[in-house]
Amino acid sequence: MGKSVADRVKKVTAAVLKVDESSIRDSSRFVEDLGAASIQSIELVAAYEEEFGIEMDQDEALAVKTVGDAVRFIEKVIAEQGGR
């Protein structure tokens, strides 16, 4: 069975923000807890899009505050667009 969306989000988040994957919780906030600078947030959106084969609305994607919200947002986009 493939990895869940949540696991893949955490893997990508850890790689882009250079943080330990095990330290990432659903409640982790990108900016305050994981130290995402604005440029890294933009890279993160691009990385999620590539990982899941989706196109996200940039304004909506950048408004997401926590990892858990990102998982739910990506699941919603996958449901709409397909993705992988």
Place this chain on the structure above:
Amino acid sequence: MKLVVYEDNRYDRLYPLTYMRPTFDLRCGQTLLREKIERAVGRGADVLFVREWLRDLCTARNPNTPVNDLAALKGDDLLIVNGRCLWLGGVEVPRNRDGCGVVGDEVAWISLRRDTAAAIGGATFEEFVETAARRVAKSDAKVKLISYPWDLVNENPAAVEDDFAKLGKRGIEGTFSSQAAIWGPKERLYVAPGAEVAPGAVVDTRHGPVIIEEGAVVNPLVRIQGPTYIGRNTLCFVAARIHEGTSIGPVCYVGGEVEEAIIHGYANKVHDGFLGHAYVCPWVNLGAGTTNSDLKNDYGDVEVYVNGQLVNSHNLKVGCFIGDHTKTSIGTMINTGTVIGVASNLLGAGSLLPKFVPSFVLFMEGKFFKVGIKQQIETAHKAMGRRNTKMLPAEEALLRFLHEMTKEDRAEVLKRSRRQVLAEKGLGQA
């Protein structure tokens, strides 16, 4: 007689300059193309025709002039002028006769007597023009048609000379410091009321005229070489070097080195850095040290992207063409003949920008990223507010429209960049 100014279907060759304005609102010299036509004819345009998606903005900017209104053509003689016409010199204005002026196989103007116009049908303005051009005798129009962005730059020195000749004003009506210098004939300088030229500034009129408009400020140690036009309320920062063939429209902040470039108006290029053989649209901000190349090291013809195809400009010197609301970071290096779209954000230090940068992208570390339209509009409101200007609802709607319209232009580079991001993080292959 009614004067009709229109844009034909070649407006897309003039992207990115014409994304947010009709062809006839492009600057060349002191004035816009339309203003030159109106001056030659001796009246303002009575009717305007533009591509449909520019109609609302054109109407908002010209509230007293019918736009895309076929009915407004009725009842009078017509002079229909292609908005790409560069009407310089003493070219005769056709009146009270039937005729069509052409440049090669392109229509420059059509003159129709009332009865002739009434007999021409057509469900659209394009059909009307096509039919009219077939029905009446053709002759050489003796004007130039602007076909590509670099044409505006190439014609700019002659256009400034022509505008100065027709301005009919000479001398200093504003403030010109006793410690500033005019190098060359004084009668080739006009400083409008309310303009200021500070101590240590040098205005060089040896090779062409210089017009400094109302409220413009030329700070100490600025050197301006004619033919050059400095627009209303524009600030030339200390030690700016403004070389020949330059036009700077209203409310610009300009510093560093500028040569044979057109800054349309309401744009900033405050700091050091070279801008040459370029056209910069409104609300552009060029960060400190932003520099464009305008000459290839092999002295070859510069190629420029026009509608996705590289076109040989047959010019040795071509700089860059930058669409409205685009910003560059400090140290951005712009390649020879680069085309940059609308509302992009370029962090271009470290390497040359690609020769084509689509609209609505962030360029950073050699990769392209999307920018959200909401965020871009917020930034545009802020930028315009800094110059006491409010964005028209039609401008905001046009930005949203362009965001959709230009999607395909950036799809491929965004895709490639996304792959590259994952690969750089060790999660995929570039």
